[in-house]
Amino acid sequence: MFLQQVFNGLTIGMTYALVAVGFSMVYGVLELANFANGAFYILAPYILFLMFSSMSWGLLPAIILAIIVTGVVGALMDHFILATIRKNKAPVSSSMVATLGVSTVITNGLIAIFGSDTKPIPSNVGIDSIHISTAILTGTQVLIIIAxxxxxxxxxxxxYKTKLGSAMRSIAQNGTAARMMGVNVNSIITITFFIGSACAAIAGAMTSMYYGSVDTMLYFSVSVKTFASVILGGIGSVPGAMLGGMLIGMLETFITGYVTSAYRDTISFMIIIVLLIVRPTGLLGQKKITKV
Amino acid sequence: MSSVVLRTENVTQRFGGLCAVSNASIEVREGEIVGIIGPNGAGKSTLFNDITGLYTPTEGKIYFYDQDITGKKPYEITKLGLARTFQNIRLFPTMTVLENVMLGAHCRTKANLLDVVLHTRRNKKEEQDIRERALDILRITELYDFRYNYATSLPYGMQRRLEFARAIASNPKILMFDEPAAGMNEEETQDLNVFIKKLQDMGYTILLIEHDMKLVMNICERIYVLDHGALISHGTPEQIRSDPRVIEAYLGKEE
Amino acid sequence: MARKILQGWAKWEKYINAFLLLVAVVFPILFTRPYLINVGVMCLIYVLLSLSLNILTGYMGITGLGWAGFFGIGAYTAAILATRFQVNFLLTFLAAAVVSAIFGLIIGLPTLKLSGRYIAIVTMAFCEIMRTLEVNLDGLTRGSRGIPNIPKIGFGEFNFSRTVQYYLILAIVVLTMIVITRLMNSRVGRGILSVKDDDIAASAMGVNPFRYKVMTFAIAAMFAGLAGAFYAHYIGFIDPTSFTFDQSTIIISMTIIGGLGNVMGSVLGAVTLTVLPEILRPLMDVRQIVYGVLMVITMLVRPMGVLGGFNLRHIRQQMGIGKEEKARELSSTEN
Known part of the structure; x- marks a missing residue:
């Protein structure tokens, strides 16, 4: 029982960590809480559903398509909407509201097209289950953890090791300086959005395979868990986002398993609020010095 | 000797491993104009921020008329009678020139939520008084004609003056100017010189950080020199001018 | 051109407002169909919600995402008091406003010390916590079955007619607008604006940013709670589905699209976005999509919203026709 809970928590935690990392990378370069991230997370499984069920594509090509399409949607959102808002010198909160608008369009668009009922997603990935004492690690779980x-x-x-990454980090530290040093800030940001959205898509696709279904309600719960993960790990910190995602996934699984499932989704919210009071910088975050 | 308005005692400010200010002790007496100079990154602004409560010094104490103000919040310190301007001007863009100055008097007024919503007589009277006072200050600073313009629509030099006006409105004992001549041309600096003298005649004590040596040498009675966070010299403009340490650290490098 | 219109609006504001109020007053006399009055009441409830959020987001600059949470607190407070303890509507309204403001303090005190970027997330989380509590605290809220048979607004056996209820919410909205206008044209309002513009400079000028943020948050929450109380009594039935994140999105859409920092912006936003789906029935199903698209377009074209950021008093002052100018002229001729 305990070991099983660990496996389940690990699986869910991995998917949260993945979304949180993508979110955190975008947050890093723009200080923007991207509300569309959760929408990208559910967009991917619906593409998967469409390709797999209606077009009878194979699972792997369907997943790859879903990831690429979602990544491109994220990049396009940045290129056509957020870049314009930045050019107009509007505050970051305007960009945030725009991402909220985009997520509203995507989630409700999905409802309009597919309906709000739960859609089945194939969960047989062709990997055998692993039995460890009494606990079972299913093929999907193995795939999720490895991937x-x-x-x-x-x-x-x-x-941390590539030119692209150092460009990202330089923008995160000081956008103007990075621009003057010859970094093409806007394309780096667009690439970051592509990566962030693709991460959300991978996590969304894998989670839907794990549960064997997808519905639009997932949007909200994953959004808040992403926030909880990054706040727990330290907002803007990539390793922090990974750690935060893992911890939230574990905690949630254990509370569902041993206490009650009624408040499962509320736990993340509680964590957000309590943590912001106790340690606003998160576990691995750093405090910023106000410059005057 | 007149009484000491402001005194720092071995103030040290560290950020992580970086020591921005170490062991700085300065004092400003009533009616004086005191300058703090030093090369870029010498820790002048940090010391300023320590005094005005934006940062809390890692070590050391700050006294305002013998009252310990170390670690107090900026708004508490302002209320005691210490007002500042900023190196890169920080006005309120969605408020008019007049409202910016009226905001300066915030800590000298009392109207609360209830007064405001019920539009009480006390509120009306206070609002009118503060308005008149703000307009007076705008006349002194020659901004009266622009009172209904948005603060950030003014040209640069006027924005600086508006920051002075806003600081004066808080009725301070001591005015602290963070690089008041930054970005000003020769003529504007000359006007500023006259203006600061005028403020001194009006009874204000003034502490300023400045890059412009000419301004500092002209108007300051005493000067402190900071380098790499430490005070390296202190004295009258003449003494500073001839101090070899200062020449080496600051003047020598610049000229 | 735009400037001309703005100046005209500033100059005739008093008359324009009087005219709009007249329209609102004669509306239920001219259109007596219950459906239309109902639409009118819903418009006004949303105007109140949008105004309340405008205090926080427009004037204070804090993006409040889970606004339906406070709407729900007000509604549940009123509904529980009215159904269990037969409390009169005057008291349930008062209680709803107070309880909602207290929740505003509970959420605001610990979190408003942090930089503004977390607040959107915190308020969103708060809305969801409230919804979960509404679903799970069965003994208090009857869970997802909701609370039915909430007494209509009235005294004892005497219930107000639909039209009277319309006038009641209209009066609440007008009062709220007066309160906001007075607030913003005062010492307190200047404090609020200064913190929004630059909280470091505000602090250096003697304003306590934290205190102002918390106060504004509580006031805003209070009006949202009041809207909730009216809603509960008017509809007569509430359940957690009325206070979801979707509802929050609707409220913030109205506030932002209509115009931040402008009371008429909230009126425009709330009325347009309530009436539009009613007129274009086919829009009903995709109305969230329309809101989303409008939100994105607004951010691209006018990030402050259609009427956002206009300060008519400033425009009058710049035109030399402000109230203060007139008073000055008058006193100078007397001397």
């Missing part, structure tokens, strides 16, 4: 670890390692390498 998430690989992606997070790759992302960390991108952020």
């Amino acid at each position: 998430a670890v690989i992606i997070m390692v790759v992302l960390s390498l991108i952020v």
Whole structure:
């Protein structure tokens, strides 16, 4: 029972970590809470559903398509909407409201097209289950854990070891200075949005496979868990987002397993609020010095 | 000797491993104009921010008329009688020139939520008084004609003057100017010189940070020199001018 | 052109407001169909909600996302008091406003010390906590079955007619607008604006930013609670589905699209976005999509909203026709 809970918590935690990392990268470069991130998370499973059920594509090509399409939607949102808002020198809150608008359009668009009932998603990934004493690690779980670890390692390498990553970090520290040093700020931001949205898509696709279904209600719950994860880990910190996502997933699973499921979704909210009071910088975040 | 308005005692400010100010002790007496100079990154602004409550010094104490104000919030310090301007002007863009100055008097007025909503007589009277006073200050600072313009629509030099006006409106004992001549041309600096002298005649004590050596040498009675966060010299303009340490640290490098 | 219109509006504001009020007053006399009066009441409830959020988001600059949370607190407070303890509507309104303001303090005190960027997330989380509580605290809220048979507004056995209820909410809205206008043209209003514009400079000028943020939050929550109380009594039935994040999105859409920092903006936003789906029935199903699109377009074209950021008093002063100018002329001729 306990080991099973650990496995389940780990699986869910991995998916949260993945979304949170994408969210955190975007937050890093723009200080923008991207409310469309949760919408991208549910967009991917619906593309998967469409391709798999209606077009009878194979699972892998369907997943790849879903990831690419979602990533492109994220990049387009930045290029056509957010970049314009930045150019107009409007405050970040305007961008935030715009992402809220985009997420409203996407989620309600999905409801209008697919209806609000739950859609089935195939969950057989062709990997055998692993039995460890009394606990079972299903094929999907194995896939999620392996894929998430690989992606997070790759992302960390991108952020900390590549030219692209150092450009991202320089923008995060000082956009104007980065521009003067010859960094093409807008394209870096658009690329960051592509990566962030793709992460959300991967997490969304894998979670829907894990549960074997998708519905639009997921949008809200994943959005808030993302916020909880990044706030717990320290907003703007990539390793923090990973850690935060894992912890939220674990905590949620254990509370559902041992206490009650009625308040499962509320736990994240409580964590957000309590944490902001006790340690607003999160576990791995750093305090910013106000410059005057 | 006149009484000491402001005194810092071994103020040290560290940010992580960086020591921005170390062991700085200065004092400003009533009616004086005192300057703090030093090369870029010498810790002048940090010391200013420590005094005005934006930062809390890592070590050391700050006294305002013998009252310990270390670690107090900026708005508490302002209420005691210490007003400042900012290096990069910080006016309120959605408020008019007049409203900016009226806001300066915030801590000298009392109208609360209930007064305001019920539009009590006390509120009306106070609002009128504060308005008259703000208009007077605008006349002194020659901004009266622009009172209904938005603060940030003014040209640069006037915005600086508006910051002075706003600080004066808080009825301070001591005025602290953070690089008041920054971005000003020769003529504007000359006007500023006259203006600061005028403020001194009106009874204000003034502490300023400045890059413009000419202004500092002209108007300050005493000068403190900061370098790498530490005070390296202190004295009258003549003494500073001839101090080899200062020349080496500051003047030597610049000229 | 735009400037001319703005100046005209500023110059004739008093008359324009009087005219709009007249329209609102004769509306139920001219259109007596219950459906139309009902639409009118819903418009006014949303105007009140939008105004309340405008205090926080427009004037104070804090994006409040979970506004339906406070709407719900007001509604549940009133509904529980009225159904269990047979409390009169005057008291339930008062209680709803107070309880909602207290919740505003509870949420505001710990979180408003932080930089503004977290507040949107915190308020969103708060709205969801409230909804979960509404669903799960069965003993108090009857969970997802909702609270039916909430007494209509009236005294004892005597219930107000639909039209009288319309006038009641109209009066509440007008009063709220007067309160906001007085507030913003005062010492307190200047404090609020200064904190929004630059909280460091405000602090250096003697304004306590934290205190102002908390106070504004509580006032805004109070009006949202009041709207909730009216809603509960008027509809007669509430359940958690009325206070979801979607509802919050609707409220913030109205506030932002109509115009931040302008009371008439909230009127424009709330009335347009309530009436539009009623007129274009097919829009009803996709109305959220329309809101989303409008929200994005507004951010692209006018981030402050259609009427956002206009200060008519400033425009009058700049035109030299302000109230203070007239008073000055008068006193100078007397001397």
